[in-house]
Amino acid sequence: MSEQNLSRRREGRLDELTTVLLAEGTATAQDLADRFDVSLMTMHRDLDELERRGLVRKFRGGVTTQPSGVFESNVLFRQQAMTAQKQIIARAARRLVEPGMSVMLDDSTSVLALAKLLDDVTPLRVVTNFLAGLKVLAAFPGISLTALGGDYDPNHDSFLGVGCVEAVEALRVDAVFVSTSAAAEGLAYHQEQHIVSVKRAMLAAAARRYLLLDSGKFGRVALHRVVPLDTFDGVIVDDGISEEQLADLRERGIAVEVAR
Known part of the structure; x- marks a missing residue:
């Protein structure tokens, strides 16, 4: 698969991942890796990217879109x-x-x-x-x-x-x-x-x-x-x-x- 197609595929997965997290609020990285049929390492990279974009907040073993005392949820x-x-x-x-x-x-x-x-x-x-x-x-x-x-x-x-x-x-x-x-x-x-x-x-x-x-x-x-x-x-x-x-x-x- 070409690099361009891989990039498109990842962006599509990130969009779907964002939709899931916005709906559910909190999930574990392992659960998300199983649902999206990717390795745990790949899922962590995806979650790192969503965190960089300000969409989620990672914690040990999982991720959340919920606010905390120091983190405001994304507008979405x-x-x-x-x-x-x-x-x-x-x-x-x-x-x-x-x-x-x-x-x-x-x-x-x-x-x-x-x-x-x-x-x-x-x-x-x-x-x-x-x-x-x-x-x-x-x-x-x-x-x-x-x-x-x-x-x-x-x-x-x-x-x-x-x-x-x-x-x-x-x-x-x-x-x-x-x-x-x-x-x-x-x-x-x-x-x-x-x-x-x-x-x-x-x-x-x-x-x-x-x-x-x-x-x-x-x-x-x-x-x-x-x-x-x-x-x-x-x-x-x-x-x-x-x-x-x-x-x-x-x-x-x-x-x-x-x-x-």
Whole structure:
């Protein structure tokens, strides 16, 4: 078999492997080698390549697309996680957006669900660093778009870094909608420092601040603190949040809405 055909065959296997891992979340290298009928050494090389691309995280004997306290899942995985809950939260957040406003959206998949609902809220100015969000919003007549520049990060499908922060700092919007990876003890957390820098700049650039957070993220922490939850004018969650977690938020004076 020619080198070109071998390369195509491997890329096809990597695509199939990515699909399996996005669906299952975690697997062992041996199990994957058996399923794809390749040697364990070949599978480890394939998983090394997926890890290099930021799609998975390897651990001893296996691989996962699930986030950890220091690892944020690839955007492809996040787009498939908690989709029903994100849609419910997005519908509640949509009521906060009115024609004539300027709004800023971060690069989270929770906020992407909101972006998809903005087609009839016009005129509207939307500012975002999320390439997936820009593609969605560009199709909506009556929405004026401002793209935030910076360094493109394929793991997040967004523009980040100093350039993005400076672009955010030059603006002032009516409202910002963001999400984070984790929330516990009255604080919002994220695994990656360069994401935290952009989110903090976005929050400082808005008159009103809203956090969209699915219930699976409560009671977890990550490496970096973003901001206290009472920074937000509203925290919108789905009804999967526990009564204890909800009571804790309210006792801390956090304005929380349970979307149903």
